Amino acid sequence: MESDRTGKDGETVVILLGGGTKKRKGRDIATAKPSCTFHGASLDTSPRRSSRSRRLAEPTRSGHPIPAVRDRFASRLHRRSVPDTIRYRFFAPSAPTHSPGAGVIHSKKWDCEAIVVIYPLMFSFREDVNGRGYLARVSARGRALVVDEGDQWWVYGVEPGAIAASGHSPVEACLEFERSFQKLLFDFAEDAPTFDSFKAEVSRFFHERDEGDEQRWLACASVPIGTTVLEKLQVLPPSPALVDVERLDESARVFTPAENKPAEFFVTTTAA
Amino acid sequence: MGSRNLVLLKLIREMLERCAPGHKMAEKTHHYRIEYAGKTYPTLPKGSHSDRGSRSGQAEIQIGHLRKLIRHLGIDIECAKKVIPGL
Numbered sequence: 470m471e472s473d474r475t476g477k478d479g480e481t482v483v484i485l486l487g488g489g490t491k492k493r494k495g496r497d498i499a500t501a502k503p504s505c506t507f508h509g510a511s512l513d514t515s516p517r518r519s520s521r522s523r524r525l526a527e528p529t530r531s532g533h534p535i536p537a538v539r540d541r542f543a544s545r546l547h548r549r550s551v552p553d554t555i556r557y558r559f560f561a562p563s564a565p566t567h568s569p570g571a572g573v574i575h576s577k578k579w580d581c582e583a584i585v586v587i588y589p590l591m592f593s594f595r596e597d598v599n600g601r602g603y604l605a606r607v608s609a610r611g612r613a614l615v616v617d618e619g620d621q622w623w624v625y626g627v628e629p630g631a632i633a634a635s636g637h638s639p640v641e642a643c644l645e646f647e648r649s650f651q652k653l654l655f656d657f658a659e660d661a662p663t664f665d666s667f668k669a670e671v672s673r674f675f676h677e678r679d680e681g682d683e684q685r686w687l688a689c690a691s692v693p694i695g696t697t698v699l700e701k702l703q704v705l706p707p708s709p710a711l712v713d714v715e716r717l718d719e720s721a722r723v724f725t726p727a728e729n730k731p732a733e734f735f736v737t738t739t740a741a
Numbered sequence: 742m743g744s745r746n747l748v749l750l751k752l753i754r755e756m757l758e759r760c761a762p763g764h765k766m767a768e769k770t771h772h773y774r775i776e777y778a779g780k781t782y783p784t785l786p787k788g789s790h791s792d793r794g795s796r797s798g799q800a801e802i803q804i805g806h807l808r809k810l811i812r813h814l815g816i817d818i819e820c821a822k823k824v825i826p827g828l
Contacts, residue, residue, distance in 0.1 A: 618805065630813050631780070631784055632784045632809075635805055649786075653771070656770055656771050659769065673781075679813050
């Protein structure tokens, strides 16, 4: 069976089925401050306390809406007899105390409580691209979500919406995201016969938002940020997404070192 | 199924055939480009088996990319799950 208690300094002890004990430093579910949605599940600030609803009829791998949750715990369930009472708590490996977007997900079918860490991200890229008879510079500032999905970190594009990348850490996922964006520009350059068609394609791609992820981004950005932030990333106020495509191979163009600009990523918040 | 799990390209094609009628899928140098219902997803990775895998459908793509594709293009998730149960 399973029980839990909260110890000193927010240390949570969760005793799992069969007597296994898991002890982790972290905040208690009750202190979570969620404000966003994840994979369609509703987030709720209140801890689950109803024992009646914790009853699980039959565990199935396909029954849970959170893929990482299914993957992590389904195999354990199948090895054991079906319990009459069950409750799980999941902690993101580095869930900060007041991280933007960290929240509790309640799933009625499985009765899980999960902290899913989601960060609203802004990025800034500048890429020079060789096209068919032209040299173009794409300067972009966009929005994305950084999500810890348990086994990997993912960066999901919001504006532009049609792009995603993963990595073992948030920074690795961000770098992969930039690489994917760069390769996409190379694909566009191969297909575009003229600079104008390249520019039109980049603009169309960039402003095609993912509306579902945009709702999550807005919700997460409105949560006040705490003292602990995503590794190595700054926290800055949000700014509007934009993309500019400039032709560089025109005769009067003067180049200066001031134009050199590395890729940047930062976590953003609209809350004071 | 975790976000790192892999899905065969031929399953993705089958899912698109069934759940996104009228879609267009084109292979580019670095990505697959998929158009459906007035939206475009031009960043589906080509997977882990290079050219041979692309032709045979044995290339493997992380399921997280597929989830993003489905969300962005507005494909019916229940229909997609019938082809790829791990979604």
